[in-house]
Amino acid sequence: MLYNNLRFSKKQGGRINMAEVVLKKVEKQYPNGFKAVHGIDLNIKDGEFMVFVGPSGCAKSTTLRMVAGLEEITGGEIYIGEKLVNDLPPKDRGIAMVFQNYALYPHMTVYDNMAFGLKMAKVPKNEIDKRVKEAAEKLEITDLLDRKPKEMSGGQRQRVAVGRAIVRKPEVFLFDEPLSNLDAKLRVSMRVRITQLHKQLKEEGQNATMIYVTHDQVEAMTMGDRICVLNYGKIMQVDTPLNLYNTPANKFVAGFIGSPAMNIVKASLISKENKLFVKLTNGDELELPKEKAEKVKGHVGKDVWFGIRPENVGNKNTAKPGDSSLVGKVNIVEQMGNEEFIYFFIGDAQYTARIPAEKSTGANFNQQENFYFEMDKCHLFDIETEKNITI
Numbered sequence: 467m468l469y470n471n472l473r474f475s476k477k478q479g480g481r482i483n484m485a486e487v488v489l490k491k492v493e494k495q496y497p498n499g500f501k502a503v504h505g506i507d508l509n510i511k512d513g514e515f516m517v518f519v520g521p522s523g524c525a526k527s528t529t530l531r532m533v534a535g536l537e538e539i540t541g542g543e544i545y546i547g548e549k550l551v552n553d554l555p556p557k558d559r560g561i562a563m564v565f566q567n568y569a570l571y572p573h574m575t576v577y578d579n580m581a582f583g584l585k586m587a588k589v590p591k592n593e594i595d596k597r598v599k600e601a602a603e604k605l606e607i608t609d610l611l612d613r614k615p616k617e618m619s620g621g622q623r624q625r626v627a628v629g630r631a632i633v634r635k636p637e638v639f640l641f642d643e644p645l646s647n648l649d650a651k652l653r654v655s656m657r658v659r660i661t662q663l664h665k666q667l668k669e670e671g672q673n674a675t676m677i678y679v680t681h682d683q684v685e686a687m688t689m690g691d692r693i694c695v696l697n698y699g700k701i702m703q704v705d706t707p708l709n710l711y712n713t714p715a716n717k718f719v720a721g722f723i724g725s726p727a728m729n730i731v732k733a734s735l736i737s738k739e740n741k742l743f744v745k746l747t748n749g750d751e752l753e754l755p756k757e758k759a760e761k762v763k764g765h766v767g768k769d770v771w772f773g774i775r776p777e778n779v780g781n782k783n784t785a786k787p788g789d790s791s792l793v794g795k796v797n798i799v800e801q802m803g804n805e806e807f808i809y810f811f812i813g814d815a816q817y818t819a820r821i822p823a824e825k826s827t828g829a830n831f832n833q834q835e836n837f838y839f840e841m842d843k844c845h846l847f848d849i850e851t852e853k854n855i856t857i
């Protein structure tokens with residue numbers, strides 16, 4: 467972009483109002499010698515909602531805590547709003563963090579919990595009062611301001627924790643699995659609330675760069691402007707939710723994003739009469755449409771990982787011209803009401819098909835059934851590098 471190199475920062479109350487967060491070759495080796503983060507490069511844009519997602523132990527928290535300044539950086543550089551922050555203490559980084567366990571002061575009222583950081587920062591009393599009341603209104607906790615944390619539900623406590631972050635008007639909000647302690651229904655409503663908050667703060671002209679850590683791919687998909695998928699302290703892919711879903715860069719992202727998960731099985735790529743086929747381990751073959759075949763022809767004769775999402779596996783009622791069909795043996799059928807998930811076997815490999823309720827054939831345990839594969843939607847991954855060779 468033209469203005470990419472243009473340094474522009476709005477000053478407001480002496481504060482630089484640019485809040486991009488840049489990680490350059492960031493590493494973390496813990497004192498016991500364990501290397502948790504292996505050189506992360508990432509640009510989080512000003513005002514962006516970035517989600518870090520990945521399985522437990524992949525270093526989401528470690529990375530976030532390095533941005534916060536709660537964990538020392540052992541390699542590389544972190545910039546917040548163009549300022550190198552490697553050696554800055556947390557309080558000078560312009561960040562506010564919300565934790566899974568709320569971390570509220572138990573002996574203080576909601577009001578005092580929210581006001582505490584501002585008092586420490588010597589913000590004038592009337593300004594504190596204004597900010598606390600505004601934040602309370604945004605989060606609909608005005609009538610809770612006199613309560614103590616133990617007199618509230620988990621969801622209310624988490625709203626207070628978010629409120630405490632808002633009043634500080636940080637340049638960057640950091641969330642570490644803030645909804646993990648809430649029940650499923652509350653998680654959904656808080657998820658929407660945080661997404662709304664992000665939009666609202668931006669509309670009000672406040673900085674609202676947010677970095678949100680979760681192991682839950684549904685949260686990641688629904689909340690993120692972009693998602694950074696991590697595994698073993700490395701970035702697997704950074705992209706918008708839809709791009710991750712439709713064009714996963716590798717087998718890990720393909721299997722991690724999407725529920726029920728993509729079917730991924732070992733297979734080989736063979737050529738017959740000028741056509742390419744995916745040959746499954748039981749000997750069954752699925753023809754690849756021309757466009758896909760063109761992309762993967764360099765891999766003919768090799769083993770591959772064959773991936774296809776459950777919604778791209780159907781039955782005779784959903785079949786489209788061009789689909790390839792194979793006989794499978796039905797194992798379990800899960801009824802969702804609006805759709806059913808059919809788990810079936812071809813050879814030793816189990817697959818999932820996702821069928822809209824009105825298209826059900828009533829398939830049942832142990833029955834043989836024809837399953838239709840939308841091969842133009844399939845993905846093939848290199849057996850060794852696990853990179854997607856179909857995009």
Ligand SMILES: Nc1ncnc2c1ncn2[C@@H]1O[C@H](COP(=O)(O)OP(=O)(O)O)[C@@H](O)[C@H]1O
Binds near residue numbers: 498
């Ligand atoms: N203080 C520590 N000392 C040594 N290893 C640690 C320490 N804290 C975390 N780890 C390890 O670093 C890895 C990443 O941890 P963490 O960032 O907490 O993962 P996540 O938040 O993705 O679950 C894990 O293997 C964890 O065991």
Ligand SMILES: [Mg+2]
Binds near residue numbers: 526527528643
């Ligand atoms: Mg964590």
